[in-house]
Amino acid sequence: MQSNVISFKIDHSKLQPGLYLHEVKDYGTNYVTTYDFRFKRPNQGDYLTPCQSHTIEHVMATFFTAKLKDKVYWGPMGCLTGFYLVLNGKHDVEEVMSTLDECEAFWQELLASETVPAKNPYRCGNYKLLDIKEGYKAWNAFYSSRNEWGKEYPIIDECPSDEGYEKDIDYNINLK
């Protein structure tokens, strides 16, 4: 089977920074909502640094845990272009969008105190890779461009096949 990962159906060559509703998945008795906080245009040479990604992970995990009672998970994308937020239940983009001014205020509070939540070897696996000013640079660039954010995911069915990258292949994963 070809990969059914939703992210792999997005045309990353056209994806703009923005806050996207990634998926509202129906589990029968419950929904789970996933958001895509896309900080960077993919494959354009400008990425989050590991330190920025890690700092934003700590700051916004703290913020969303306090702010959204349905928060399940907030974490970075491996490609260093953004983050996923997962909420229990069915939610829309506006609900999360409406919290972002308060998130900015939280960043300001942390900048003023020059602290990052859980920056110590007991609560973090790489606590020296955290820097509030570096993290804020990336958050601020994202948040202050919100009037230009993309609105909808560009979708791709098949990759053009004549360029120099690895071709999509069928994987044999037998799911029981």
Ligand SMILES: [Zn+2]
């Ligand atoms: Zn950490």
